[in-house]
Amino acid sequence: MFENLTDRLERSFKILKGEGKITEINVAETVKDIRKALIEADVNYKVAKSFTDDIKRKALGMNVLTAVKPGQLMVKLVHDELAALMGGKAEDIDLSGNPSVILIAGLQGSGKTTFSAKLANYLKSKKGKHPMLVAGDVYRPAAIEQLKVLGEQINVPVFTIPDSKDPVSIAKDAIKEAKKNGQDVVIIDTAGRLAIDEEMMKEVESIKKAVSPNEILFVVDSMTGQDAVNTAKEFNDRLDFNGVVLTKLDGDTRGGAALSIRAVVDKPIKFVSTGEKMETLDVFHPDRMADRILGMGDIVSLVEKAQEQYDEEQARKLHKKIVKNQFNFNDFLDQIAQIKKMGNLKDLAGMIPGVGKALKNVDIDDDAFKSIEAIIKSMTPEERENPSLMNGSRRKRIAEGSGTSIVEVNRLLKQFEDMRKLMKMVSGGGAKKFGRMMNQMPRR
Structure with missing residues (x-):
């Protein structure tokens, strides 16, 4: 959502990039471009004009600190005015009365x-x-x-x-x-x-x-x-x-x-x-x-969505399995199910700062996990519990049963094993060991 407006506003802010200070000329030019961006986004003309007039007045009335660049100041002003334009704060519904x-x-x-x-x-x-x-x-x-x-x-x-x-x-x-x-x-x-x-x-x-x-x-x-x-x-x-x-x-x-x-x-x-x-x-x-x-981005909303799917008791059990290197494909399926419940994948990715822009032209299908789920569900209960059982004939059977290729099955098994090792290292205090190891490596 809002991709076109985000791109246009970013271009507008570039007008002030490299400028040493706020002036009436560079503010007027930036504000004019912001107004165009809003109108292109189908914002009501009177709303767009009032919005940019307020920004111009506030920008020219500010003494810019030397530590704050004009472009950064404009981003902050536009952010605060956008939030105010849309209401300022969240408002819940009235649930008084019975019913x-x-x-x-x-x-x-x-x-x-x-x-x-x-x-x-x-x-x-x-x-x-x-x-x-x-x-x-x-x-x-x-x-x-x-x-x-x-x-x-x-x-x-x-x-x-x-x-x-x-x-x-x-x-x-x-x-x-x-x-x-x-x-x-x-x-x-x-x-x-x-x-x-x-x-x-x-x-x-x-x-x-x-x-x-x-x-x-x-x-x-x-x-x-x-x-x-x-x-x-x-x-x-x-x-x-x-x-x-x-x-x-x-x-x-x-x-x-x-x-x-x-x-x-x-x-x-x-x-x-x-x-x-x-x-x-x-x-x-x-x-x-x-x-x-x-x-x-919107990290707060992303964390809230994750917390809604978070089960404390289940998380404790999962942590124990990770430490003991017992994390298996059944656990992996459960994690996928929780991610899918959080909503549209591209929308979720857009909540991470910088990721939304990087994925602007990338089509993330909500069925992105489909082939992974198909491969896992083509495994026997024993294979899901114990991935080390996988041999050539099992991999071939899983590929045929899931409608994928042996290459895809091998890729998933390799990625799963790498992920399992990383999770064990981080959960078992291995992160500190990894950090010490990195510090001891020779540097150029």
Whole structure:
């Protein structure tokens, strides 16, 4: 995401590279280029102008320390202004009430139904809630079936009233059912249209009036750019929603919606969604997003994602196995599964400072582990437990069973053995030995 904007901003900062001090001329030139970069990223023109005017005013009003280069100062200014533009701080949703009611609104195709299920999964797994999903889109049969399928995936009940065409009654009955069954959050998926129309707006307003939701979340497809911002404004004028959800953010290399929407509707972006997996929903952190836009990565989010998959007891057992050199292919499969749960691989790599830029033109398939998994799953239980059993005939059988080649099988076995040695060395205090050995080596 944001690749185009990141590249353009980087070029803008180069204008100040090598400059000894901030001047009105070089600041004006840099700011002009930043404004062009924002407009190319489909940021609202008025927002882009106000943003760059603020940067120019602050840059010219600063006394630059001799230790801080003008280019570094501009990066810091742009970072802080980007974070402020997107809201400054993360804002969570209101979960007061029993049950708390969350109304999901947006146009058809924006990803409302998928987001509703992702939100239910998020509240269940990370907030310890017991959510209920409500199929309030009575016009599109596929929406009801989709919600049922997603509900089954995450083991969350889905409330429907077969053949009912009254979404207000469905919503009210769902809340009664939730109270009866002990569900503490009710998430109502509403109908959308291909464009805003009076009928749709009146219907959502009627549901709002009937159930008095704690939160109304407006779901918008970030790939629609400025159209997303305009749609958000119209919905907000009618519904006065509490927050915005940006979906399909991984498909948008420009990012104009994320940068414009807060300034235009004065409502926070609360969540961002990438991909179809139920785990790919994140609370929106403006400061971290500013880091990523400027190519600084997002280590905090990466660590948080890793911690979500971290099991302390399992980690202790794994450490013991590594020290005893007993780490095997079953353990390796478990580690792969945990990495895959963290989300899109390229998106994860982009959270590491400097890596996002290096991988800009590299296509990292989410199925990158597919051949590795196929090879491991073609092994017998004994071979997975004891990789030293591998001989020529076993390797040939595994290659044929996994649809790979003997070369690929040999490569994986070699990489696995090298990794196992390294893990044992680091876990067993070998890192210090390695360091001492390096220090004793002759230098030129």
